[in-house]
Amino acid sequence: MSDPPHAPITTVDALGTAPSTGVWGYCRVSTDGQEAGQSFDVQQADIVKYCATAGLAAPTLVLETGSAGKPLFPISLPGVTVDYDVAPRPLFIALIARLVDQAMMGGHLVLWKLDRMARIATEQDMLLSMLRRRSVRVHSTLPGEQDLLDWSKSHDDPVRQLMRTMLGALAEYERAIIRLRTIAGARMKAAKGGWVGGRAPSGYMHAGKEIVIDPAVADQIRRIFYLRESCGWSMPSIAADLGPPWHKVRVRRVLQNRQLYLGTYTDPHGVDHARPDLRILPEGWGDQIDAGFLEGLDDAS
Numbered sequence: 001m002s003d004p005p006h007a008p009i010t011t012v013d014a015l016g017t018a019p020s021t022g023v024w025g026y027c028r029v030s031t032d033g034q035e036a037g038q039s040f041d042v043q044q045a046d047i048v049k050y051c052a053t054a055g056l057a058a059p060t061l062v063l064e065t066g067s068a069g070k071p072l073f074p075i076s077l078p079g080v081t082v083d084y085d086v087a088p089r090p091l092f093i094a095l096i097a098r099l100v101d102q103a104m105m106g107g108h109l110v111l112w113k114l115d116r117m118a119r120i121a122t123e124q125d126m127l128l129s130m131l132r133r134r135s136v137r138v139h140s141t142l143p144g145e146q147d148l149l150d151w152s153k154s155h156d157d158p159v160r161q162l163m164r165t166m167l168g169a170l171a172e173y174e175r176a177i178i179r180l181r182t183i184a185g186a187r188m189k190a191a192k193g194g195w196v197g198g199r200a201p202s203g204y205m206h207a208g209k210e211i212v213i214d215p216a217v218a219d220q221i222r223r224i225f226y227l228r229e230s231c232g233w234s235m236p237s238i239a240a241d242l243g244p245p246w247h248k249v250r251v252r253r254v255l256q257n258r259q260l261y262l263g264t265y266t267d268p269h270g271v272d273h274a275r276p277d278l279r280i281l282p283e284g285w286g287d288q289i290d291a292g293f294l295e296g297l298d299d300a301s
Helices: 012-017 040-054 090-099 121-133 143-149 158-191 215-230 235-242 248-256 291-300
Strands: 023-029 060-065 108-111 137-140 204-207 210-213 264-266 272-274
Touching (some): 023 090, 040 108, 215 235
Parallel strands (some): 023 060, 108 137
Antiparallel strands (some): 264 272
8 A cells, every 4th residue: 555645735725735646535524523434544544445446546545523514615716715814615625626626627526435535415426426527436435335436337327316415415314413403502601601702802712612711812902991991992903902903893892792702601592601710801891990901001001
């Protein structure tokens, strides 16, 4: 079994400049802590073994952590620019764009399973159709799926097309079940006052699945409220005072999170929870501002 030609690709920039034999192996896990049975190591080993057995060149491996439960599209189309920083799976989008490029007609995309490509049936069908039109052969290391992807057998066979559609529908059903479980878990955590708000607001940082106060930013949060509520400064003026990476939109978001900085977390269901551990603004803020706090801010200005 031959090894891949170089180290696996994990960034969009590296993918754009990577040489390839025309055989790409795409590996995906949903989270960094995915169970061992679906880990990168397992997927890579099966893909490399498949390529050797099928007589393909050693694959260029692409490794990505991202959920296939989120809609993948829009992908890069003529006249459309994809923001790879917010795309759910930027590496996969960039790989598809490279595969369908006019100058690279042909090639092979090898997957551990079809659901590594997409768990939404319509997206899976669209991707398979798009790649086929560009003469890109899609492979699965699972024998049953590979039989359904074999062009020589499935092109005019409605039974194989039906089976492939059913597999895509089952993957979408599994995605829906996982989403329901995730929502139920988030609701239970929210009911206990746990953080389920996604990205940590300014002034906080993630600690596992919770957030904690970021001491490096907390002083800036206090200064924002002091300059706005005690001095009447405008948001652009506050942003200029703090300097990059602050800007007026970020300052506005901070001001809109006043209750959180006072130690009250409102979960996505609109229920308030007392979280004194998240309090950044001092006790009595808005009623009687702590003189020592203001003195410290004046000294820093």
